[in-house]
Amino acid sequence: MKALCWHGVGDVRVDVVPDPRLLDPRDAIIKVTSTAICGSDLHLYGGLMPSLKSGDILGHEFMGIVVEKGSEVTNLNIGDRVVVPFTIACGDCFFCRKGLTSCCDRSNPNAEMAAKAMGHSPSGLFGYTHMLGGFSGGQAEYVRVPFADVGPFKVPDHLSDEQVLFLSDIFPTGYMAAENADIEPGDTVAVWGCGPVGQFAIRSAWMLGAGRVIAIDYVPERLALAASDGRTEIIDFSEETNGVYEALNRMTGGRGPDRCIDAVGTEAAGHGSVDAVIDKVKQAVKLVSDRPHVVRETFLSCRCCGTISMPGVYGGYLDAVPFGAFVNKGLTLKSGQTHVHRYMPILLDKIERGEIDPTFLITHRGRLDDAPDLYKTFRDKADGCIKVVLTP
Structure with a gap:
């Protein structure tokens, strides 16, 4: 598959990488239909966040269609259209039970690395350094989603991708x-x-x-x-x-x-x-x-x-x-990082009732192949760029 990979400061490229596969019964594979470049991605682009490695797949704002799922993912069906929270949560630890999902203490496999820097580890994040899990991000054609029985949020067909994509991060x-x-x-x-x-x-x-x-x-x-x-x-x-x-x-x-x-x-x-x-x-x-x-x-x-x-x-x-x-x-x-899981149903309701149309933010659209140029445009605040949406 194609994916946007980090290769150094100011150097991101669309590479051909192996397709993701299920690693756990609670995993799902999502075919990405829309993804976005976040301001937080620019911190990675500029080399300001430690523990990135060349070849890491970026992106934590994405949505798509369930194409494969593990045996314990009973809440989703193949073909479901979902938005994926950028914070990864198990759903059953001390913090998840309190609704504090961005502090899930089971979703970061590199928790010891994070604890050395911060005292304790927050949750794992998609596409955001090895200190926060080393999970491949969503600026790609497909993504493996851990704890898919908890994270992916089903959205109605009558709303477009652009109306609901930002439920993954920036609206919450x-x-x-x-x-x-x-x-x-x-x-x-x-x-x-x-x-x-x-x-x-x-x-x-x-x-x-x-x-x-x-x-x-x-x-x-x-x-x-x-x-x-x-x-x-x-x-x-x-x-x-x-x-x-x-x-x-x-x-x-x-x-x-x-x-x-x-x-x-x-x-x-x-x-x-x-x-x-x-x-x-x-x-x-x-x-x-x-x-x-x-x-x-x-x-x-x-x-x-x-x-x-x-x-x-x-x-x-x-x-x-x-x-x-x-x-x-x-x-x-x-x-704190956002407890996205808590806010998704609340904010979807606001979108459906017409209280807000999140598409007001989008200034630039492109294909995944356009991502390296659009990263530069977004970083430089050129061409009136405020928000970029990509369709793999």
């Missing part, structure tokens, strides 16, 4: 980010980053009762998309000479936003701010793993006793974070 991630922000009716919510997760976090914040939503970015197309709902306010941080903190203070009468969502993660741009420039230099020479410019801004900008939600991906230790501000302002921080 944006929604959980808004939920983790503990939004109360009328709250002012600031969202850093208007990429795909940020866009869903913005719309989810409105769904959960926000009174104001302020979107922060510097890419014109992303800011325009955020503002296209007619009520989201925007900050172009490249035009704020005194910085985002001062802009938010000005917009909130000096109090700061009630809730802050960091939908940027490890590759914050910062646009010339001193700390962001230092971060980039340190990361380039591998003195640090992450660029936490937005973490610092959220800690300083959020109002006292407010909540910060962090769906943005970070990989290691953060440098020069103003933790004194966090403690003395009485802030709350919530983060």
Whole structure:
């Protein structure tokens, strides 16, 4: 089969690789009908996440048709159309029974490697390093799905792939980010980053009762998309000479936003701010793993006793974070990979009822063979690229 494989920093190729096969009675083989390039994939593309190996198949946002299944997969039939959560969960461990599926303690075969870096291992992830399981990803023609009696989520035929594909990751991630922000009716919510997760976090914040939503970015197309709902306010941080903190203070009468969502993660741009420039230099020479410019801004900008939600991906230790501000302002921080299994039925219902049409996000479409070029387009934010969908 064809699959998109990582071969080094900035080097992804469509290779011919062996077809996946069933390895366990709880496995299924999915023929991929749609897959997407995620902002998190760019962290891999740029070599920022450890334990990738040349030839690893990327991609964790995918859906398709069940073409083969193990003897213990009784909830699916051959021919079922399913969306697959990017987090892999067994369904029966301590965390899965609590609905905390992204922390499943049975699905990562390389849990010891992850525990050395993080203290404990989260769940395995598709297409996202050997530290998180070494599972082949979904930017391919076929995928082996472990724990297929738990993960794949059947979707109705009257909805297109593009309407439901993002249930695999970014829609639940944006929604959980808004939920983790503990939004109360009328709250002012600031969202850093208007990429795909940020866009869903913005719309989810409105769904959960926000009174104001302020979107922060510097890419014109992303800011325009955020503002296209007619009520989201925007900050172009490249035009704020005194910085985002001062802009938010000005917009909130000096109090700061009630809730802050960091939908940027490890590759914050910062646009010339001193700390962001230092971060980039340190990361380039591998003195640090992450660029936490937005973490610092959220800690300083959020109002006292407010909540910060962090769906943005970070990989290691953060440098020069103003933790004194966090403690003395009485802030709350919530983060984590998304418990996708929990949110899929909730968000499918919102799609079916017409509360949201996830296709608003898609700007670029292509075949699997187009993936290397589209990775570059997405990374460079060229041609107005916000979200890429591929059809193998």
